[in-house]
Amino acid sequence: MAGPGHNGHLKSIVDRIEKLNEEKSALGEDITGVYAEAKGQGFDIKVLRKVIAARKMDKAARQEMESLMETYMHNLGMLG
Amino acid sequence: MAGPGHNGHLKSIVDRIEKLNEEKSALGEDITGVYAEAKGQGFDIKVLRKVIAARKMDKAARQEMESLMETYMHNLGMLG
Amino acid sequence: MAGPGHNGHLKSIVDRIEKLNEEKSALGEDITGVYAEAKGQGFDIKVLRKVIAARKMDKAARQEMESLMETYMHNLGMLG
Amino acid sequence: MAGPGHNGHLKSIVDRIEKLNEEKSALGEDITGVYAEAKGQGFDIKVLRKVIAARKMDKAARQEMESLMETYMHNLGMLG
DNA sequence: GATGCGCTTTAAATGC
DNA sequence: GCATTTAAAGCGCATC
Numbered sequence: 593m594a595g596p597g598h599n600g601h602l603k604s605i606v607d608r609i610e611k612l613n614e615e616k617s618a619l620g621e622d623i624t625g626v627y628a629e630a631k632g633q634g635f636d637i638k639v640l641r642k643v644i645a646a647r648k649m650d651k652a653a654r655q656e657m658e659s660l661m662e663t664y665m666h667n668l669g670m671l672g
Numbered sequence: 673m674a675g676p677g678h679n680g681h682l683k684s685i686v687d688r689i690e691k692l693n694e695e696k697s698a699l700g701e702d703i704t705g706v707y708a709e710a711k712g713q714g715f716d717i718k719v720l721r722k723v724i725a726a727r728k729m730d731k732a733a734r735q736e737m738e739s740l741m742e743t744y745m746h747n748l749g750m751l752g
Numbered sequence: 753m754a755g756p757g758h759n760g761h762l763k764s765i766v767d768r769i770e771k772l773n774e775e776k777s778a779l780g781e782d783i784t785g786v787y788a789e790a791k792g793q794g795f796d797i798k799v800l801r802k803v804i805a806a807r808k809m810d811k812a813a814r815q816e817m818e819s820l821m822e823t824y825m826h827n828l829g830m831l832g
Numbered sequence: 833m834a835g836p837g838h839n840g841h842l843k844s845i846v847d848r849i850e851k852l853n854e855e856k857s858a859l860g861e862d863i864t865g866v867y868a869e870a871k872g873q874g875f876d877i878k879v880l881r882k883v884i885a886a887r888k889m890d891k892a893a894r895q896e897m898e899s900l901m902e903t904y905m906h907n908l909g910m911l912g
Numbered sequence: 913g914a915t916g917c918g919c920t921t922t923a924a925a926t927g928c
Numbered sequence: 929g930c931a932t933t934t935a936a937a938g939c940g941c942a943t944c
Contacts, residue, residue, distance in 0.1 A: 624915085795842070804849055
């Protein structure tokens, strides 16, 4: 460990992280709630998770491709 | 997939989950930022994480204890 | 640590794991080689990785769905 | 995406990588199996992993040393 | 038994 | 081009 002698920096850092962690946990619970609601409507949570993950990957791949095309077009003098 | 035939429920569910996931990711990045800031101030991130985890456990243990005390007091007719 | 006193069990376990790890590393290098080859042919490795990941997710989601349908059909007496 | 127009190169590359990835995953499962077996015999997985990692580092260090000695001997005209 | 979390390990980006 | 630093994946663990 390092940092200056026992001043308030550490406490401030810890407080901020803990606050953000709480918000993050709350969102996690919200997500769990939506899944539970979906389950109550007859959806299969496991499949639903896979679908969400697949969409995320698709989105990432698409963005990569668009970024690449932009690079190509830039190299070809078709953009800025 | 389960659920009712192809109505809007599924899309609504997926949209909500994806939105919450994005917010959760954003918070994760915020936390990473705070750790980076702390590192820049000379703190050791790994140790910092241990500290946060320990505090979390402490808090949980304390809540356990309080809950237990409440139970005792209730059994003793000192509460509700 | 646990396990029986210093007999040959531990050595056998360690040897097997190390052997498998070597094979795994070798495969990792093979994969790296294929990516390098692809790069030499003008492909973008980053995009390629995303595509592979997306296909993997798609495949997983599809298998989940098929598994679910099988369950439904089984429940409806349409299979075994 | 780059590479030649939509010919079979891309498909071949993707197929090869996916095949290698499957083999790599299979090896990972094998390793997991050995760890599980060791756990069933009373060994502590976490410690076992440390041992393996330590041996790996030892081996690397020894190879470094041998390589260094070879360099010295070469410089001293004791080799090639 | 399933889900979220953290650690460990591995790959990628970047700066020298 | 290599070495360091940072992002990502896999894995085991703990929790509910």
